[in-house]
Amino acid sequence: MNAIILLFVVGAMLLAAEIFLPGAVAGIIGGIALAVGSLLSFREFGFGGGLLASFGALVLVGIMLYLELVVLPKTSFGKRMVVQSIVGATSQPLPAAPEAVVGRAAVALTTLAPSGYVEVDGRRYEAFCRSGHVPKGTALRVVGVDNFRITVSQT
Secondary structure, eight states, rough: HHHHHHHHEEEEHHHHHHTTTEEEEEEEHHHHHHHHHHHHHHHHHHHHHHHHHHHHHHHHHHHHIIIIIIIGGGGHHHHHHHOOOOOSSSSOSSSSOOHEEEEEEEEEOBBSEEEEEETTTTTTEEEETSSSSSOOOOOOEEEEOSSSEEEEEOO
């Protein structure tokens, strides 16, 4: 009886410590301790006692998860553990201002299959052609700008 209670308490403590420790070792050992405690309770108390102990272990894990994931983040200690900042910027600027290039004529500097390089007003841009494969030197029109390249189509 003492071994079962000890395994449940140690398992619960290791599962609770998992939130503070790197890796998954404490959680795995805690889960194994709870499973061994449940198996011992089946051996010592029969099917009914083992089932009751296993249900108790699941309730204990549920309570711990609720405390760790719902209650702890609302406390001042939990708020210091969680990153609260938000980045409102982009990783890189657009390749070109949409109003400066959309609708302009472009020339394929490389074969676009469907991506490649084009020239718009003397500047080189990476581009994507909606119509698929376009040979080098083809006249194109800029139809849009996305995060990393401009979008062109044949004129």
